[in-house]
Amino acid sequence: MFWLKRNLPRLVIAPSFGVIAWFVYGFILWTIYISFTKSKLLPVYDLWGVDQYFRLWSMPRWHVAVENLFIFTTLFIVFCIFIGILLAILLDQKIRAEGFLRTIYLYPMALSFIVTGTAWRWMLNPSLGIEKFAQDLGFVNFTFDWLVTPGMSIYTIVIAGVWQSSGFIMAIFLAGLRSVDDEIIKAAKIDGASLVSVYTKIILPMMRPVFMSAIVILVHLAIKSYDLVIALTAGGPGISSDMPAVFMTQMAFHRSEIGLASASAIMMFLTVSAIVVPYLYSELKREDDRK
Amino acid sequence: MTENNYNQLERSAKNKKIIFRWILFIILGLFAIYYIAPLYVMIVTSFKTMEEIRQGNLFSLPNTLNFESWDIAWNGQGFSAGDVFIKTYFWNSVKLVVPAVIISTILGAINGYALTKWRFKGDSYIFLLFLFGTFIPYQAILLPMSRTLGSLGISNSIYGLILVHVVYGLCFTTLFCRNYYISISNEIVKAARIDGAGFFKIFFRIILPISAPILVVTVIWQFTMIWNDFLFGATFTFGKEAPIQVALNNMVLTSSSVKRYNVDMAAAIIAGFPTLIVYVLAGKYFIRGLTAGSVKG
Numbered sequence: 160m161f162w163l164k165r166n167l168p169r170l171v172i173a174p175s176f177g178v179i180a181w182f183v184y185g186f187i188l189w190t191i192y193i194s195f196t197k198s199k200l201l202p203v204y205d206l207w208g209v210d211q212y213f214r215l216w217s218m219p220r221w222h223v224a225v226e227n228l229f230i231f232t233t234l235f236i237v238f239c240i241f242i243g244i245l246l247a248i249l250l251d252q253k254i255r256a257e258g259f260l261r262t263i264y265l266y267p268m269a270l271s272f273i274v275t276g277t278a279w280r281w282m283l284n285p286s287l288g289i290e291k292f293a294q295d296l297g298f299v300n301f302t303f304d305w306l307v308t309p310g311m312s313i314y315t316i317v318i319a320g321v322w323q324s325s326g327f328i329m330a331i332f333l334a335g336l337r338s339v340d341d342e343i344i345k346a347a348k349i350d351g352a353s354l355v356s357v358y359t360k361i362i363l364p365m366m367r368p369v370f371m372s373a374i375v376i377l378v379h380l381a382i383k384s385y386d387l388v389i390a391l392t393a394g395g396p397g398i399s400s401d402m403p404a405v406f407m408t409q410m411a412f413h414r415s416e417i418g419l420a421s422a423s424a425i426m427m428f429l430t431v432s433a434i435v436v437p438y439l440y441s442e443l444k445r446e447d448d449r450k
Numbered sequence: 451m452t453e454n455n456y457n458q459l460e461r462s463a464k465n466k467k468i469i470f471r472w473i474l475f476i477i478l479g480l481f482a483i484y485y486i487a488p489l490y491v492m493i494v495t496s497f498k499t500m501e502e503i504r505q506g507n508l509f510s511l512p513n514t515l516n517f518e519s520w521d522i523a524w525n526g527q528g529f530s531a532g533d534v535f536i537k538t539y540f541w542n543s544v545k546l547v548v549p550a551v552i553i554s555t556i557l558g559a560i561n562g563y564a565l566t567k568w569r570f571k572g573d574s575y576i577f578l579l580f581l582f583g584t585f586i587p588y589q590a591i592l593l594p595m596s597r598t599l600g601s602l603g604i605s606n607s608i609y610g611l612i613l614v615h616v617v618y619g620l621c622f623t624t625l626f627c628r629n630y631y632i633s634i635s636n637e638i639v640k641a642a643r644i645d646g647a648g649f650f651k652i653f654f655r656i657i658l659p660i661s662a663p664i665l666v667v668t669v670i671w672q673f674t675m676i677w678n679d680f681l682f683g684a685t686f687t688f689g690k691e692a693p694i695q696v697a698l699n700n701m702v703l704t705s706s707s708v709k710r711y712n713v714d715m716a717a718a719i720i721a722g723f724p725t726l727i728v729y730v731l732a733g734k735y736f737i738r739g740l741t742a743g744s745v746k747g
Contacts, residue, residue: 167649168568175561182617183583186591263482269729271678273695274722277702278488292507330737383587386680407589424589435585
């Protein structure tokens with residue numbers, strides 16, 4: 160009875176711990192193992208070495224996916240952070256309708272990527288969407304057919320992605336700005352610093368942790384992005400807007416290449432880990448330092 | 451400096467300030483239009499007839515409020531075999547979301563409580579496992595998960611999806627609750643323990659009554675994540691068992707008949723409506739969840 164009482168906290172955690180150990184870490188290990196086998200439609204458990212990784216990196220389609228991921232991630236981060244900071248700083252100027260504007264800027268975050276993709280797919284429709292609107296306004300030669308142009312469709316994913324996520328970056332920067340002591344700003348202003356230099360020289364450098372969080376979140380969102388691609392371009396035209404997450408599900412569930420799919424999944428996993436592990440390490444260290 | 455000069459200087463500073471405010475509002479207003487435009491387009495498109503869509507443009511208002519496309523999106527037309535509509539799948543999602551949110555939130559609260567108020571050896575490592583679990587790309591677990599669901603006999607069912615969402619939501623709910631409880635003073639718990647109160651008594655009598663803020667945040671987060679999920683739904687279900695986002699995507703992508711953009715938009719609004727309502731009603735908690743999930747540790 161005493162033993163039970165003493166170990167109750169552990170017993171309570173145990174089921175959840177077991178579930179996570181099995182369904183998260185056990186499953187990742189399984190995927191790693193399968194990536195070293197010849198598995199096609201069904202898993203085979205004879206080790207085959209790293210050949211799946213060689214196959215993967217010799218596939219043009221995988222290169223397209225990785226290149227697209229690189230383009231998407233870079234632009235997604237740059238635009239989200241730029242817009243996010245701009246809006247946060249402007250909203251921080253004691254605006255009367257702040258609450259209302261904030262609600263508008265952030266609502267896309269409540270919508271799913273499928274809804275987002277559906278809405279933008281319609282807006283970017285070459286024959287009836289924005290293109291036609293501009294032509295009706297009198298810009299007869301205006302064309303905006305990125306959605307159906309190979310090489311350009313990836314940028315439509317950036318447009319929709321930035322629309323969906325930039326408000327969130329605004330929110331975390333605004334929270335950061337609100338935690339800055341007003342006295343610092345006042346003191347700098349008395350010293351004759353302009354508003355612009357107060358922000359660029361003093362406040363934004365103080366926001367380093369916020370930048371870090373924002374970048375980690377955005378990178379990890381970008382690597383995982385699947386729904387938005389499916390809903391907006393379905394990886395097309397052809398495979399021109401393919402991304403690793405789309406590649407993986409294609410290989411796993413449509414091409415019966417589960418060894419190859421596992422290898423691509425592990426590449427994604429390693430990329431996320433390479434960014435997240437150092438970040439978590441520094442965050443937890445900061446928390447320890449505070450104690 | 452004469453009095454006159456001084457006044458002039460003051461006036462120009464005031465003018466400058468007014469101009470600055472105007473620029474501020476114009477930029478903020480333009481961004482507001484950018485964010486609102488897609489929602490506006492979705493709404494007006496859903497009320498137009500296909501004839502109006504072809505003749506007018508994206509932003510033009512409908513001539514009359516035409517609810518027909520909403521009816522078709524929700525109920526279907528009911529005469530062809532491949533008729534795709536939203537109703538069934540909307541209720542699938544409701545049946546999925548309610549139990550999955552409740553179970554994962556309760557487990558998260560108990561885990562967070564045990565990890566912070568009953569410290570034991572190795573608890574911080576267990577927490578790390580949960581924390582890292584919030585970041586993993588789900589592609590790394592999709593294949594074994596689909597095999598597991600198959601061998602449990604719950605593939606292509608709501609039960610399977612409930613399991614999946616509880617398991618992977620557990621990382622988030624535990625993280626949220628742990629970060630909240632760690633800021634609560636240990637003194638109350640210690641005092642209660644000296645008085646002889648046990649693990650569950652302290653949880654139900656002391657911790658739970660002050661947990662409302664974090665439980666709201668957690669519930670909203672889980673609700674949004676699960677309602678909006680597409681990857682798990684599309685991978686583990688098909689046909690009549692699919693959740694709403696999958697159904698919406700199927701509906702929009704089917705090219706069997708003439709495209710009906712008005713019906714697509716009505717369906718998209720229906721699929722986005724529940725989370726949007728939650729956001730409008732409880733935006734404060736929604737944002738808190740987002741930032742709690744981001745500034746971790």
